[in-house]
Amino acid sequence: MNKDLKNIINQFSDDENTLNKILVSIFINSNSLKVKNNKLIKDLILNKESPLYHHIVFATYKFSFDELIESFELAIPSKDKVVNGAVYTPNYIKSFIVENSLSKVKKPLAEIKSADISCGCGAFLFTVANKQKNETQRPFSKIFEENIFGLDICQTSIKRTKILLSLLAISLGEDEKEFKFNLFCGNALSFDWESNCSAIKSNEGFDLIVGNPPYVRAKNIDLETKKLLSNWSVTKSGNPDLYIPFFEIGIENLNKNGILGYITVNSFFKSVNARELRNYLQTNKYELSIIDFGDEKLFESKSAYTCICFLSKEKSEYLLFKKETSKTLQKNGLEKFNKIPFKDLDFLRGWIINNKQIVENIKRIENAGESLGSKYKIKNGIATLSNDIYIFKPIAENENYYTLIRNGKKFEIEKGICRDIIKPNILKYEHEIESVKEKLIYPYTNGITPLSLMKEEQLKSNFPKAYKYLSFHKDDLQKRDKGNGDYEAWYAFGRTQALTDKGYKLLFPYMAKDPHFVFTDQKDMMIYCGYAIFNESVEELKILKRILESKVFDYYMQHTSKPYSSGYLSYAKNYVKNFGVCELTEKDRYFLSNGATKEEVDEFLIEKYKIQI
Known part of the structure; x- marks a missing residue:
């Protein structure tokens, strides 16, 4: 996008009317359009006397419709983007979805009723309307x-959709005084199309629904929207992101022969909060085709990974799946799909959908022995909900005290109330343990079971310096959970998880680009921000480490885990627990624990698991 145009958008993004006038005027001027009749557009054209006209005078670049659409989407205030999930969809994606969705609708093009139920500034509706014309x-x-029918929660977006469609008509010689639109401002989670559009009621739903459902993470969803989410069956697992119910909303608003075409995040294949969506699609056996872009980023402003989904109410025993890139999408179109039977998919643990060879390899890995989750204890770390207060790196110590600095103030903490703690998320190798290990203020019975929180008088009497330090931070500690935390005492940790965990362990992070598991024999050392696999045998854990750092485990994670940005994968328990730990003979165990190189281990395990990589 032109630098001057970006500057204009940044300058006026919070002044909707002014920015609309500038963008429309630049577009009209750049494309040498004459507007004589259309009231909506005429009211937005700046005259030469306007103090804003200098923005148009210096706009010598060609301003296309695609750039206008991108400008409208970029001009949405950032606070609205977080709440509403608006994002600019590349033109080739819109065209691909619209072309291939319309080709599936069994109806003359002139009769097809199309909708975008989260239309933003109208990019998909523009593409549909242009094709129909x-x-x-x-x-x-x-x-x-x-x-053409559109819905968006943001009135600004609806107005810009009207502007965009009006300019489309004018650019092709249709300068009507006023166009009648079926564009509504409302919440898709509660909007009733049939009561607002008699044409949709008589059509028994839409023939086509296309779009890019809003990607708003659960933590950014407001309370009113959360209440509305509960009305949809696909939102009953975990804390659902906003895109999840748009599949069900779309299906509910299609007629019996209708087609749905979305570009959306691909995390619904595996994420816990999409379990009920997977169950919904499997149980109903809807005809579903998925084109997955893997870890390629299609949206400049989003780190989310995406896929294209085509869905209809037709029944099917399998879904169609394939992987593409932005460069191969148009070339391959709707060819070369893999058929994956719904009966082979597990909605609870996540869908393993890929080509036949990969699916077969995953099955072999998982069936090679007892699963990691059943064979070993996999535990999460503690959750104080205020790590910067409880966890510290001493700047000095003596026989009785550790010294730390917080907010420019120096404190001493009794050693007797402290425990060693480490953060697996920043750990890769055993030799790093001592340099990254920290201290935890632990106001409990210091590892003695049964666990109990120290009484306040006991804490104050036995550890007066620690009590003074915690009291200094009392206000902050009471603000945890937005002040609504139900704690045993104000100095208690936010959660009681993992407080008594101890033993030999392998430490590993929440997410990683490649597998690394760090063994420690420091039984009493606690963890936070990460996981640990516990076992009483040092040898057992060291052999397991060789298996989990192998090419086999890495391959398994690459094809079963949830991807994040920059090539990172989730190593959450839900994604590692089903890995099959192969059965080993004494000879095998000796081989893995006595100096074999990584390459030798990889070769050995690929043969052991009988897979082809």
Whole structure:
């Protein structure tokens, strides 16, 4: 995008009317359009006397429709983007979805009623309308009134959709005084299409729904929206992100022969909060085709990984799946899919969907022996909900005290109330343990079971310096859980998980690019921000470490785990627990524990698991 245009958008993004006038005026001027009749557009054209006109004078670049759409999407205030999930969809993605969705609808193009139920500034509706115009030659006044329907929660976006569609018509010689639109401002989670559109009721739903459902993470969803989410069956697992119910909403608003085409995040294959969505799709056996872009980022402003989904109410015993890139999408189209039977998919643990060879390899790995989760204890770390207060790196110590600095103030903490703690998320090798190990203020019975929190008088009497330090931070500790925490005492940890965990262990992070498991024999050392696999045998854990740092385990994670940005994968318990730990003979165990190189271990395990990588 042109640098001057970006500067204009940044300058006026919070002034909707002014920015609309500038963008429309630049577009009109750049494309040498004459507007004589259309009231909406005429009211937005700046005259030469306007103090804003200098923005148009210096706009010598060609301003296309695609750039106008991108400008409208970028101009949405950042606070609204977080809440509403608006994002600019590349033109080739819109065209691909619209072309291939419409080709599946068994109805003459002139009769198809299409909708985008989270339309943003109208990019998908623009693409549909343009295609209907080009191929049917019907006037836009008819297309807008009879064929195109849009909904968005943001009134600004609805207005910009009207502007965009009006400019489309004007650019092709249809300068009507006013167009009649079926564009509504409302919440898709509660909007009733049939009561608002008699045409949709008589059509028994839409023939086509396309779009890019809002990607708003659960933590950014407001209370009112959370209440509405509960009305949909696919939102009953975990804390659902906002895109999840849009599959069900779309299906509910299609007619019996309708087609849905979405570009959306691919995390629903495996994420815990999409379990009920997977169950919904499997149970109903909807005809579903998925084109997965893997870890390629299609959206500049989002780190999410995406896929294209085509869905209909037709019944099927299997889903279609394939991987593509942005460069191969148009070339391969809707060819070369893998058929994956719904009966082979487990909605609870996540879908393993890939080509036949990979699926077969995963099955062999998981069936090679007892699963990691059943054979070993996999535990999460502690959760104080205020790590910067409880956890510290001493700047000095003596026989009785550790010294730390917080907020420019020096404190001494009794050694007797402290425990060693480590953060697996920043750990890769055993030799790093001592340099990254920290101290934890532990106001409990210091590892003695049964666990109990120290009484306040006991804490104050036995550890007066620690008590003074915690008291200094009392206000902050009471603000945890937004002040609504139900703690045994104000100085208690936010959660009681993992407080008595001890033993030999392998430490590993929440996410990683490649597997690394760090063994420690420091039984009493606690963990936070990461996981640990516990076992009473040092030899057992060291052999397991060789297996989990192998090419086999890495391959397993690459094809079963949830991807994050920059090539990172989730190593959450839910994704590692089903890995099959192969059965080993004494000879095998000796080989793995006596100096074999990583390459030798990889070769040995690939043969052991009988897989082809």
